[in-house]
Amino acid sequence: METTSKQFTVSVYTENNIGLLNRISAIFQRRHINIESINSSVSEIENVSKWTIVVNLTEEQMKKIIGQIEKQVEVIKAYYHTEEEIVYQESCIFKMKSDLLFNEQQIQNIIIDNNARIVTVNKQFFVLEKSGRKEEIELLYRELSGFGIMQFTRSGRIAVSKEEMKISKILEAINY
Amino acid sequence: METKTIQKQQKTQPQTERLSGSEAIIKCLLAEGVKTLYGYPGGAIMPVYDELYKCQDQIHHVLTRHEQGATHAAQGYARISGEVGVAIATSGPGATNLITGIADAQIDSTPMVCITGQVASHLLGSDAFQETDIVGISTPVTKWNHQITKASEIPEVMAKAFYIARSGRPGPVLIDITKDAQFEEFDFSYKKCTGVRSYKAIPETDKNALSAAAELINNAKKPMVVWGQGVILGKAEAAFKAFIEKAGIPAAWTILGVSAIPTEHPLNVGMVGMHGNYAPNVLTNECDVLIAIGMRFDDRVTGNLATYAKQAKIIHFEIDPAEVDKNVKTDVAVLGDAKVSLKAILPLIHKKSHNVWKRAFDDLYAIEYEKVIKNDLHPTKEGLTMGEVMKEINIQSKGEAAIVSDVGQHQMIACRYANFNQSKSNITSGGLGTMGFGLPAAIGAKMAAPDREVVCICGDGGYQMTIQELGTIFQQKAAVKIVVLNNEFLGMVRQWQQLFFDKRYASTEMTNPDFVAIAKGYHLNARRVTKRDELAEAVQEMMQSKEAYFLEVCVEKEDNVFPMIPTGASVSDIRLS
Numbered sequence: 001m002e003t004t005s006k007q008f009t010v011s012v013y014t015e016n017n018i019g020l021l022n023r024i025s026a027i028f029q030r031r032h033i034n035i036e037s038i039n040s041s042v043s044e045i046e047n048v049s050k051w052t053i054v055v056n057l058t059e060e061q062m063k064k065i066i067g068q069i070e071k072q073v074e075v076i077k078a079y080y081h082t083e084e085e086i087v088y089q090e091s092c093i094f095k096m097k098s099d100l101l102f103n104e105q106q107i108q109n110i111i112i113d114n115n116a117r118i119v120t121v122n123k124q125f126f127v128l129e130k131s132g133r134k135e136e137i138e139l140l141y142r143e144l145s146g147f148g149i150m151q152f153t154r155s156g157r158i159a160v161s162k163e164e165m166k167i168s169k170i171l172e173a174i175n176y
Numbered sequence: 177m178e179t180k181t182i183q184k185q186q187k188t189q190p191q192t193e194r195l196s197g198s199e200a201i202i203k204c205l206l207a208e209g210v211k212t213l214y215g216y217p218g219g220a221i222m223p224v225y226d227e228l229y230k231c232q233d234q235i236h237h238v239l240t241r242h243e244q245g246a247t248h249a250a251q252g253y254a255r256i257s258g259e260v261g262v263a264i265a266t267s268g269p270g271a272t273n274l275i276t277g278i279a280d281a282q283i284d285s286t287p288m289v290c291i292t293g294q295v296a297s298h299l300l301g302s303d304a305f306q307e308t309d310i311v312g313i314s315t316p317v318t319k320w321n322h323q324i325t326k327a328s329e330i331p332e333v334m335a336k337a338f339y340i341a342r343s344g345r346p347g348p349v350l351i352d353i354t355k356d357a358q359f360e361e362f363d364f365s366y367k368k369c370t371g372v373r374s375y376k377a378i379p380e381t382d383k384n385a386l387s388a389a390a391e392l393i394n395n396a397k398k399p400m401v402v403w404g405q406g407v408i409l410g411k412a413e414a415a416f417k418a419f420i421e422k423a424g425i426p427a428a429w430t431i432l433g434v435s436a437i438p439t440e441h442p443l444n445v446g447m448v449g450m451h452g453n454y455a456p457n458v459l460t461n462e463c464d465v466l467i468a469i470g471m472r473f474d475d476r477v478t479g480n481l482a483t484y485a486k487q488a489k490i491i492h493f494e495i496d497p498a499e500v501d502k503n504v505k506t507d508v509a510v511l512g513d514a515k516v517s518l519k520a521i522l523p524l525i526h527k528k529s530h531n532v533w534k535r536a537f538d539d540l541y542a543i544e545y546e547k548v549i550k551n552d553l554h555p556t557k558e559g560l561t562m563g564e565v566m567k568e569i570n571i572q573s574k575g576e577a578a579i580v581s582d583v584g585q586h587q588m589i590a591c592r593y594a595n596f597n598q599s600k601s602n603i604t605s606g607g608l609g610t611m612g613f614g615l616p617a618a619i620g621a622k623m624a625a626p627d628r629e630v631v632c633i634c635g636d637g638g639y640q641m642t643i644q645e646l647g648t649i650f651q652q653k654a655a656v657k658i659v660v661l662n663n664e665f666l667g668m669v670r671q672w673q674q675l676f677f678d679k680r681y682a683s684t685e686m687t688n689p690d691f692v693a694i695a696k697g698y699h700l701n702a703r704r705v706t707k708r709d710e711l712a713e714a715v716q717e718m719m720q721s722k723e724a725y726f727l728e729v730c731v732e733k734e735d736n737v738f739p740m741i742p743t744g745a746s747v748s749d750i751r752l753s
């Protein structure tokens with residue numbers, strides 16, 4: 001039995017429903033599993049939501065949890081993936097003092113080298129945005145932290161799988 | 177020309193009538209075939225009660241004495257009839273009082289719809305009087321739940337609620353309806369729900385899985401079946417019987433599975449699990465193929481998983497994909513409806529009889545009989561045993577009664593020793609082990625099956641958790657036979673204290689009231705038995721009574737239930753003393 005924890009990215013296709021966040025997060029909570037990040041949005045199919053959840057657990061646990069998620073009435077289908085099986089992005093924003101932009105030459109280079117983007121600048125502060133993989137964001141954070149970060153926030157992961165997820169086919173196949 | 181179009185429109189559009197939300201709720205219940213529901217009124221559900229008042233001739237509302245009682249009564253109703261049980265309550269405390277029964281129905285897969293009133297939608301989230309987030313609270317213990325804030329949602333949501341509660345693996349559904357939605361008028365029409373796109377009630381049975389299972393079964397030398405409530409819920413009793421008879425396989429049951437085939441069936445080898453029979457527990461670790469049907473390998477059944485049936489190939493017939501490989505890794509999983517799968521596998525199975533293997537069960541039964549059963553059923557000591565009370569009930573019922581039990585030692589004794597000739601006859605709280613379940617569940621069972629004898633077996637502890645339902649029994653004239661096996665202890669906990677906590681009886685001794693006087697206070701026939709020579713006659717009097725009857729039997733105070741698999745031990749390390 002696999003006993004080491006790994007990071008998995010879960011994709012869940014659901015009906016759009018008020019109570020579902022509660023239902024899905026309760027599945028993790030009940031088993032004392034921390035959700036690293038969770039994101040819900042529209043999907044490629046009309047009226048179908050897509051959730052992307054990042055968790056650390058064993059594959060054995062992961063399989064059971066997928067079963068529990070799919071068991072929920074309003075869940076259409078759930079998948080789990082390792083990092084190699086997906087293309088993902090996370091995004092983050094930094095708020096920093098505007099002086100830094102003009103006084104610290106290095107800042108300009110960090111922005112360019114990291115493919116970050118200045119969203120807005122005013123007298124007091126500027127806002128920097130960066131999308132990318134987890135390590136890229138962590139790197140940028142490390143490089144900027146010496147200069148004093150006023151505010152930082154990072155989004156949940158969003159991901160697409162390399163393999164097809166046959167949601168439309170599943171929906172077609174459900175005749176009711 | 178104009179009239180023609182109008183006529184055409186009328187044909188294609190469903191017939192509607194202008195109704196209030198609460199009228200609509202009653203119409204929905206009637207359309208779903210609900211004749212009886214259990215509940216308790218209060219502010220936020222009063223419009224619905226007003227309609228119940230007007231529709232008394234079509235739908236019978238039973239006022240229980242506590243909302244928990246309403247849920248257990250609805251469960252008893254569902255368990256004996258196979259229909260959806262319905263409970264109704266007001267917002268706030270009314271709604272929270274339903275939770276234990278809902279959790280019980282969830283873990284025991286009982287079809288139930290609960291309707292709760294809610295504060296008006298403009299007050300939601302304002303901490304209004306008797307507002308509680310019952311949808312949030314009930315989420316982890318419901319199969320589905322939903323809040324209605326507009327009357328126009330009622331027909332579709334109610335139809336969906338009943339469909340979800342009864343289809344696939346059944347379970348409880350809670351529908352919360354704001355008070356304004358109960359008053360609001362709208363154009364009502366009803367269409368039964370036949371499917372929900374994101375919900376697959378029953379997975380298809382896979383032919384390859386069936387043939388793989390059949391091959392294992394046909395080649396098995398020492399096969400054993402363990403069946404659970406799935407056989408009953410799937411109405412698969414006949415298909416199940418045909419299957420084990422053709423394959424000649426000894427079959428053991430979980431406490432929710434019992435009664436699917438008659439107790440006296442020659443292939444019935446008894447109960448598995450913590451207080452189950454010696455033979456099926458021991459031989460679980462000797463069989464070569466274990467065929468699990470409609471059961472979920474609960475820890476009370478498997479004991480230590482690391483040593484559970486490791487030598488055997490495991491076949492799992494199961495409707496819920498999430499149960500497969502959850503606790504026990506299977507070699508072949510046959511997903512689908514038990515009846516469909518069992519019918520489909522029958523022609524693939526070779527006719528066999530495993531006589532030598534079956535004898536291994538008989539031999540171990542003989543040991544259990546000598547060490548345990550004989551003393552339970554035919555005691556020679558002075559004090560009365562719970563087992564001999566069950567024996568007398570069996571004699572009187574001839575196996576035709578439904579036995580509703582509460583939770584504790586008496587429950588294990590009732591399940592071990594009750595005789596059943598009919599399916600859906602053992603009604604007990606299995607997965608949740610809810611003390612207080614018995615008495616109200618017996619009311620629901622009796623009302624769903626008035627022609628059947630319903631005997632409720634309680635301990636003196638659990639009985640007092642829902643004792644107030646004696647009022648419901650009296651008011652409804654529900655002819656339930658109530659037996660309290662009084663050992664003046666919370667017996668099951670005391671047994672554990674004796675065995676595992678050096679007899680430190682922390683808060684398990686009970687100073688009890690005069691139970692007979694209490695029953696008489698509710699105008700019930702009541703009697704107390706303290707001696708063996710009174711027992712048979714008292715049980716006979718109870719069983720022959722046309723009305724409700726209360727019988728208290730004062731049993732040995734410190735008897736223990738054996739066999740027993742201590743927590744964490746292997747099924748084959750089951751103790752006989």
Ligand SMILES: Cc1ncc(C[n+]2csc(CCOP(=O)(O)OP(=O)(O)O)c2C)c(N)n1
Pocket residue numbers: 582583584585586587609610611612634635636637638639661663665666667668669
């Ligand atoms: C609501 C609830 N609370 C506590 C328990 C724990 N418990 C299990 S059995 C038991 C003792 C039951 O005593 P009694 O009803 O007298 O039955 P007996 O075991 O003596 O037959 C207790 C306290 C439970 N199962 N349910």
